[in-house]
Amino acid sequence: MSKLFTSIQDDLKSFLESLSPDDIQLEISPATYHKGEQYYEWELVDDAQYSFDKSRLTAHVQGGQDYSVLLSLQEGSIQASCSCPATDVCKHIAAVLLYASQHPDEVEIGENRSEGSPVYQHLLDLPKETLVSLVLEFAPEELLLQIHNRYASAAEAMDIYNRTEAAIQKLFSNTELLYSPTEFNEALENRIGRLLGLEHQLQDKLRELIFYIIREVENAMDTGYLYDDESDTSFVQPEAFATLVENYTRELPYDAKIRFVTQLDAMLNEASYDTFDSLAEISEASFQEDELPAVKAILLAEYGDLSVSLTENYYALVQPLLTESEKETILLYLKEEDSIWLLELAELYRQQGREEDAIEVIKASLAADPDMYGEEQVYLLYLDLLGTQGQELEAASIEAMNCCASSSILEKIEAVGGTDWELYERIMEQKNPQGLLEYLEKRGRLGEAISLLKRSDTIWDHYRYLFFKKHKSAFPKEAVQYFTDVIGQNLEYTGNSHYYTIVEALKQIRQVNESQAAAIVEDIRSNYSRRRNLMNLLSEF
Template sequence: MNTLFTNAGKDLKSLLESLQPADLQLEVDSATYFKGQQYYDWGLVGNAAYNFDKSELSAHVAGSRDYTVRIALQQDEVQASCNCPVEGVCKHMVATLLYASQEAGAIEIGESRSKGSALYKQLLELPREELVERLLAYAPDEFLLEIHNRHASDAEAQVTYTKAEAGIRKLFTNTELLYSPQDFTEALHKQVSRLAGLEQQLQEELGPLIFYIIRKVEEAFDKGYLYDDEEEMSFELPDAFISLVEHYIRVLPYADKTRFLKKLDDALSDTAYEVFESLAGLSQESFEEGELPAVKDMLLKDYRDLSVPLTEEYYVLVRPLLSDAEKEQILLYLKDMDSGWVLELAYLYKEQGAAGKAIDMIRSGLHQNPAIFSDEQVYLLYLELLGKAGGELAPAFEEAITEYPSSSMLEKISSLRPGQTADYERLLEQHNPQALLVYLEKAGRLEEGLQLLQRNDRIWDHYRWVFFKKHIQDFPEEGVAYFSQVIEGNLPHTGNPHYYKIVEALKQIQLVDPPQATALAPISAPTTSAAPT
């Protein structure tokens, strides 16, 4: 997922409807924005819908093929993903955002399917015969097969397993298929889908088959299969396989379940391929509520003998059952593995009224294990704790702004020592002048921001572009001079990215100096009638 906006508020729908094209242009490069605008203008965005609580928007965008865009609100951030090959923000995301802001009334809102929802209650009132008829008419074949398999006899299950296993083994001998990752994913999905619903009957058989598939996929990658260089496309574990593993773990008795998860964790730790990441963390969904006390006891007894990822998973799973002392025991072990655990332990101490322990723990870690403890959030909490404890702040301020020269770090220092940030502003300019510009803008100190741009040539051009675009009305003379330089710098070059930059610069000059824009206007510009690619 790519983060698009922060401090977004609570309602994705309201946020996207209030989004202006000018706001979006500030977040993406000109070429991507104009391509996305073309896709929106051509009407290539369709099937747009919010989920029932309006926390996620999905849409299909047509092109050389159909792509799926998802935009979600997660922890006060708007994040987006697209299944196109482009890394980062793509034109399909831009087209979807424009559609969401300009055609809000055309977007459907899904109804909640959760237990207790209106739809749930309405379905309960339908006659059973009608529900069965509709399931037979509209349910996917894979769902109906899974229902059938759940009621299969052991003998029928064995017949199905024998055929599916033979089919799976045959796939890994088909070198032509192995060179087509998308086709191989679909073929493996089809074979594994035959086993859905048979997890209870095939407890002895499915475990070895799961590890066989993992091993053979890894071997195929090692030999150069399952990747298409021309399409830059790689094999992905089919959903049917992930679902099979998840459901298989759930039906196992507790002891077999923990043994299987340990073996799966060992297998995943031995592979170097990201394709298996979707199997990590399955322990979170594997245990019944009645099994959690046993997981807690096992964790407290064996956490040093488990892998770190498995210890982390089990800790998150049983955290509500742990006392503060038990949490501290596990967190003291995990704190040297990830800064997130450092923060959790520090907050635990803070809640216990033991801020001094948190300060000592962080201070010691910053010197002994800086790779983990030197995290921006750790520093921010450290400064906050020091400020409340009345500790010596100046050395900590200097260390923090040097290690993490960011606008948020300077904001924290300013909140602790209002009006006494001049030295740290100079340090921030030395280490990260872009961050100082952001800080000055947030503080409304625009004149100082302009002076910073004029004296510091190390500020990246993206930040200059955004500053003058946002504040051209405040600094028309300087803005016109900047955008004229942009035009001059792009004129000698060909290609749409340069044309887009020129067009956008002209638009900005037009806002404050139309005659100058007219004088610069007779230049090549991109066309908007090309077919989508």
């Protein structure tokens, strides 16, 4: 998943429709954006559809293969994923963003399937025989297999298990397949899918198979398998495996469930890789409501002996059942392991009107282990508490700036009444000049931002590029000079990624000085005519 945009107030549909191509370009590297723009212009995006609540968008993008893109709105930002091998924002995501923003009328909205909707009511009114016929005709084969397995006899279930176990073991002995993580993933996903629905049977066998798969993946990765250097892809946990583990755990009796979760937690803590880390949270979805009081009792009695990860998961699971005193007990223990628990403890104190205790626990933690606790969120809360309590701010403000200088910290100091601005901004420039650039930009102090860009040679190119792209109309001379320099730097190299950057820089220059852009294009054509790909890209000029 890649995170795009922030502080989104609208639903996903309204937000995407408000975007211009320039807005999208600001979030994506020039080369990736240009490739995505080509896919969009070649009309390779199809089957785009919003969910009924307009919080998700799915689409397919054609190419060498067809890939599925998912955009979802989560906590005010867009989480984007694609089924292609790329690990960051890819051309397929860029193409879908452009399609959704430029062709809003062509993106369908899924039907309302919630209780009381026409679809729901229609299905409710159908005769049972008709409904069964529809399910048999249209349900995915995987679902029908799960239903079949759930009602399999003991003998049939054992036969399915034995054949599947042998097939999985064979995968781990296929060295050629192990060198192709994508193909291995697909094969393992397929085999594991055959076991879904058997979770209420053969529980001892399934437990051993689950542990076997985790061990064998670990061993294969230790040996150098399950990673492809050429495509930079590696093994990822199959969805069917996570489903199998979750369903299996849910089916276990309470005592067996506790033992399994404990064993799984120990195995994951000993693992060298984070491939199966998401399974650590399996307990949150596996315990029934009537089992939670017993989980709470274990947590309160044994939190000092449980692993930290299990304590964290059990706490998250039973938190609504805990008294404030019990929460405080567990959080005082957990805060020694991670700053997120220090934050939760301080917030608990604040909710109880114990702001002084909140200040003291943060202050003591920062003094004891600044490496663990010295992060932005801790200092933001610390400064906020000091400000609301009318306590002295200067020492904490300087400490916060030296530890984690950011525009958010500067804004918080301003909000709670900090005064020594020259000192804070000087520290910011030394520690995080791009953060100061962002802060000045937010405050509309663009002249000072230009001065900062001129005197600082440590601001990352990405930030410079975004600044001049956004503010080229306000500072045309400086923007033209900057983008001309970008073109010169990239002309020193060959390759499409450099050519795409040159073209994007030319587009920026053309928007503020068309004659200058034309002159640069002619110069490139005169001196670099043998670079055919570059000449083709310049055809639009």
